[in-house]
Amino acid sequence: MLSKRPYLVPAFYDWILDQGHTPHLVVNADAEEVMVPTQFVEDGHIQLNISPSAVRDFHMDRVGISFEARFGGQPERVFVPMHAVRAIVDRDSGQGATFPDEPEETFPESEEDREGTPAPKSDNKGRPQLRAVPGGEDGATGKGSDDASSLSSDSGSDGDPDGGEPDDDPPPPSPSGGGKGGPSLRVVK
Known part of the structure; x- marks a missing residue:
């Protein structure tokens, strides 16, 4: 089954920002393709402030989230594939969404992998x-x-x-x- 994460994470991100609050991302730092500063990882997870004032060059799509941020005063490039997102929460209210591992879920491919692939046919006749x-x-x-x-x-x-x-x-x-x-x-x- 196609994962809900690539659809819900951007929606919650927009919802949190629209309230004027700060979105935080909880990431499984041990997942494949994750690029985060390892010195800030605790118990295999890292919490990232992804508000526009805390990051630069922010990009989010169905494949993942990338940005540049400062950790301990040092700029770091961060990449979080969608399958590594464990939660997105509103720091101010504590509300948000958590995502457990679901073995049958699949994630979209990168833009490069999708080129040349025909669009899925709709059954909505x-x-x-x-x-x-x-x-x-x-x-x-x-x-x-x-x-x-x-x-x-x-x-x-x-x-x-x-x-x-x-x-x-x-x-x-x-x-x-x-x-x-x-x-x-x-x-x-």
């Missing part, structure tokens, strides 16, 4: 999906042609936006300048 279709913002091409409904406003023949069924919001302008002939989005059922 009943869910609507968005796709780009030719025709521009007015939905002139294929209007009412298949079961797909255009996200752009279906207006009456006189161009009055209230002539058709009301939409919640009008579609935003296309970043490529909009107009006819540009891509638009459709909900595919």
Whole structure:
């Protein structure tokens, strides 16, 4: 089963920062690929302050967390693969998430390993999906042609936006300048 850690650690990190608190990471220092200053490891674990004011060059993705920090006044480069994260906690409130070892969990590969690998196929055949279709913002091409409904406003023949069924919001302008002939989005059922 795919591990929850690469998804939950960034979420808790953002949640802690949004409160103005300090995120701390508890790391299994004995795990493979971990790069931490060993003189600060206690009982095989190290607790790291990963707040933006305590680290430089912070990067977190599904593979791991890397940054530079000062330990005893000396700058050190740190790398923590996601499988080594044991907990992320809010230093101020003590709330957070702990992650036990689960033998069946798998972790994402690095970006280099994923290149050339096809994306996993989705089994969500009943869910609507968005796709780009030719025709521009007015939905002139294929209007009412298949079961797909255009996200752009279906207006009456006189161009009055209230002539058709009301939409919640009008579609935003296309970043490529909009107009006819540009891509638009459709909900595919």
